[in-house]
Amino acid sequence: MLKDSGIRQNYNLIIIAIKKLDGDMLFNPSFESIIKAGDTLIAVGEAENLQKLEKVLNP
Secondary structure, eight states, rough: OHHHHHHHHHHHHEEEEOOTTSOOOEEEEEOOOOOOTTTTTEEESSHHHHHHHHHHHOO
């Protein structure tokens, strides 16, 4: 779940949408939204924090 990901707490980023593998978009996802492998996260925040998250998600 998004709430368990630590993205907000660890990277100070806000997830504004999740693009599912099938192309569906989930805008303004709730903290209970489930993130699955292959999903694309659309986030806003400081560039440095976005880069840190990208390195973790795409090693």
